Every structure is written in C-alpha cells, then in structure tokens.
Amino acid sequence: xLVLARKLNEKIIISDSVEISVLEIKGDQVKxxxxxxxNVKVYRHEVYQAIQEENRAAAQxxxxxxxxxxxxxxxxxxxx
Amino acid sequence: MKINTKxxxxxxIDARQVIRFPQGLLGFEERHDWALLDSTQAPFLxxxxxxxxxxxxxxxxxxxxxxxxxxxxxxxxxxxxGKPEDADLLxxxxxxxxxxxxxxxxxLQGPVVVNRKDGIGRQTIxxxxxxxxxxxxxxxxxxxxxR
Numbered sequence: 001x002l003v004l005a006r007k008l009n010e011k012i013i014i015s016d017s018v019e020i021s022v023l024e025i026k027g028d029q030v031k032x033x034x035x036x037x038x039n040v041k042v043y044r045h046e047v048y049q050a051i052q053e054e055n056r057a058a059a060q061x062x063x064x065x066x067x068x069x070x071x072x073x074x075x076x077x078x079x080x
Numbered sequence: 081m082k083i084n085t086k087x088x089x090x091x092x093i094d095a096r097q098v099i100r101f102p103q104g105l106l107g108f109e110e111r112h113d114w115a116l117l118d119s120t121q122a123p124f125l126x127x128x129x130x131x132x133x134x135x136x137x138x139x140x141x142x143x144x145x146x147x148x149x150x151x152x153x154x155x156x157x158x159x160x161x162g163k164p165e166d167a168d169l170l171x172x173x174x175x176x177x178x179x180x181x182x183x184x185x186x187x188l189q190g191p192v193v194v195n196r197k198d199g200i201g202r203q204t205i206x207x208x209x210x211x212x213x214x215x216x217x218x219x220x221x222x223x224x225x226x227r
Contacts, residue, residue, distance in 0.1 A: 039154065040156070043207075047189070047205060050189070051106045051187065051189060051190035051203070051213060053107070053213075054187050054190065054214065055105055055106050055108060055137075055203075057176050058137055058138070058174045058175060058176040059108075059136070061176050061177045061178060062126075062137055062138045062177065
C-alpha cells in the first residue's frame with residue numbers, strides 16, 4: 001500500500017482525474033473533498049461492506065426448502 | 081445444457097438463462113458465471129452459481145413490493161453491462177430469508193441488474209439513502225398497498 005502524509009488543505013491526484021483534498025482535521029475525524037469525473041463512483045467503505053455481508057447472509061439463508069409464499073398477490077406485470 | 085443447482089439438483093437450462101457477471105457479486109467477486117432460474121414459487125427467482133452448486137441467491141423484482149423503486153444506474157454500471165437499452169434491463173433484489181420467513185428482507189441498496197439481451201449482470205450500488213440492504217418485504221408490501 002502506498003502511504004502518503006498530507007497536511008490540511010493538501011491534495012493528492014489519482015490517475016490525472018481524481019483529486020482528494022484534506023479539508024478539515026478535528027480530533028479523530030478527517031474531512032475529505034473528492035473531485036472525480038462522473039464515471040468514477042465514490043462510496044464509503046461501509047456501504048461495500050454492508051452489501052458484501054448481506055450477500056453472504058442471503059447465500060446462507062437461501063435454503064433449498066420451500067420459499068415463503070406470497071400467494072394471493074397479483075402476478076408480476078408483463079415486461080416489454 | 082445441464083447444470084447442478086442448489087434448489088433443484090441437476091436440471092437442464094437454456095443458454096439464454098446464463099448470465100456473466102464480469103465483476104462477480106460483492107463478497108463473491110471470483111464467481112462470474114450464473115444462471116437465472118424460475119422458481120417453483122413465483123414471484124421468486126433463483127440466481128444460481130455455475131461454479132458452485134451450493135451457492136445460490138433468491139431474487140425478487142423490487143417493484144413487486146416497492147412500486148416506487150427507481151433504479152439509478154451510473155455510467156460505469158452501464159458500461160459494465162455492455163451499454164444496454166433500458167428495455168433490455170431486468171432489476172432484482174437479493175432476498176435474505178431467516179428461519180421466521182415472515183421476516184424476509186430484500187436488498188434494495190445493492191440490486192442485481194441484468195442486461196438480458198447480452199446476458200451480462202452486475203450488482204450495482206444505489207447512492208440514495210432511501211435504499212437499504214434490509215427492507216422487510218411483507219411490511220413494506222402492506223405499507224405500499226400492494227396486494
């Protein structure tokens with residue numbers, strides 16, 4: 001892993017197009033500003049983790065036994 | 081082609097049911113080849129791994145219980161899906177079904193999107209804080225007036 005030390009208001013550039021600035025340092029919290037082109041999506045790592053964990057839970061829970069019944073509900077609308 | 085499935089053992093499927101996930105699914109990044117199976121219990125479907133018979137997900141189309149669900153696809157998502165027409169897109173939520181099945185949940189933050197024309201899939205991430213990894217299907221169905 002590349003490790004860079006940055007001070008307040010200093011930046012790093014990734015791949016010529018993503019700019020990350022240190023905007024504020026307060027106690028154990030750092031506020032970062034991220035400038036990136038629209039095709040670069042930025043998420044908190046917790047979002048990735050939450051979906052990974054939910055996928056694992058879903059895979060565990062998908063037993064081969066009967067699925068819950070949603071009978072009495074309308075059929076799925078026809079797709080074009 | 082014949083495949084081994086978690087819910088139904090060995091079954092015959094059509095090549096059109098095979099979906100390639102170039103990035104895998106989150107937490108299952110190395111699993112690229114899947115098949116979309118009708119379930120014997122509609123409206124659920126199965127997403128079955130072709131590499132690992134014991135790995136399968138239960139899917140539900142989000143608008144079945146949340147008619148207000150709107151998918152937000154990024155440019156990156158569209159590129160990964162082979163730049164599909166909207167009409168060729170299918171959207172699914174992965175379901176988690178606990179022992180008490182009435183508490184089953186669906187993941188609307190990480191929906192699985194399929195380009196059915198080209199057989200390409202991707203698990204997307206929705207940025208809207210409205211969509212979580214655990215939505216209670218039956219409760220929200222009742223709340224949204226879907227019957």
